[in-house]
Amino acid sequence: MMKSVRLSTSFALLALVLSLADAYDPSPLQDICVAVPEPHNALFVNGKFCKNPSLTTADDFFLSGLQVPRSTANPVGSNVTQVTVDLIPGLNTLGISLARIDYGIGGLNPPHIHPRGTEVLLVLEGTLYLGFVTSNQLNNTFFEKVVHPGDVFVFPIGMIHFQLNIGKTNAVAISSLSSQNPGVITVANALFNAKPPISPEVLAKGFQVDEKLVETLQKKFWSNN
Template identity: 80%
Template sequence: MTNSAWLSASLALLALALSFADAYDPSPLQDICVAVQEPKNACKLVFPFLVFVNGKFCKNPALTTANDFLFSGLQVPRSTANPLGSTVTTVFVDQLPGLNTLGISMVRIDFGIGGLNPPHFHPRGSEILLVLEGTLYAGFVTSNQLNNTFFEKVLRPGDVFVFPFGMIHFQLNVGKTNAVAIAGLSSQNPGVTTVANDLFNAKPPISPVVLAKGFQVDEKLVETLQKKFWYDN
């Protein structure tokens, strides 16, 4: 094989490997990349096309201000008057544009008495939770690989608990007062998949036959669950 053929083959293999590589939040290749929705304020740099980073344009650094890195009001309690008795306030890249490419975000979770942040997982991030007020019962379940092991703990103010990447987890207020927690996540946009909503509130609906077999229950029960109102926290 000639040197040029070897180089071409190597580059092709490299491109193939990169195409299959697992990638989550992009690592920053510049000091800042404040997210903008519209390209009119984006930076054109060296090339004639706009810089587009994982769904967000980069704002021209010359137009960036301190406000692009500020989110205010996370100290304000949120209403928990909903079917779950909890409310999640997100500080993701859509709420704080300066998070773009930084691979971090956070949320505030307010719990009424008996409030639940229902079983869910984040498809793009791990979570670390700090309890500020109240008493929470929290836990997560590992995947089939570890036999669906359940880890649970009662958390009080000052306690920190970690939910590993992609694991189904929840928090329930088991105290006699409202509760508040702050959580950090390892993605600028970690996303959330609420298990019950995904399965029983899919549009169009998943066949009851599939869910009945999967949960080993009667199809009538599945149909009843699919008719319920599923609140998106």
């Protein structure tokens, strides 16, 4: 009986390890897999064609200019510069990416989700109010914090989160994500700017508001950050 329990426990632990392994970008089976736009003399791995390793150069792993401030002249007052495999081909299959986030005074990186990556945010300049909300399983608990230069905050994978500049100057943060393509779903944009539009009745009942308000929101100009 005890042997059977131990065996069942071992299988349960093995299933847990395998489920965790499947939750993130797959581990590469080669040293490098620099992405190229066409299949000539290349292999197709992880959604990209891979350059012949013998033709790879240091520039395939390099990007310059991330220190340059980005414009925040938009409705939300922030600008996200994503550094993914599209900008650094050498990131392909490595399971990481980066972003620079610029915030104007009062600028907001609106509530959004990264469906495929956990985010670690490092504040470089300014003061941010930020937080994330857990799933229904944890009763939508809200974790919030005011952070300053040098502070680090983690947003778990798949959780709705945001950052708001509450300081008197512009702010800058660097975000690291545990996927080469973490994806972004901006909550308001996805719901009120879907194409074709989601039925106002559905959104009105979901948010417990009047349909006219939903129709007004659907007519607004929404832009992805």
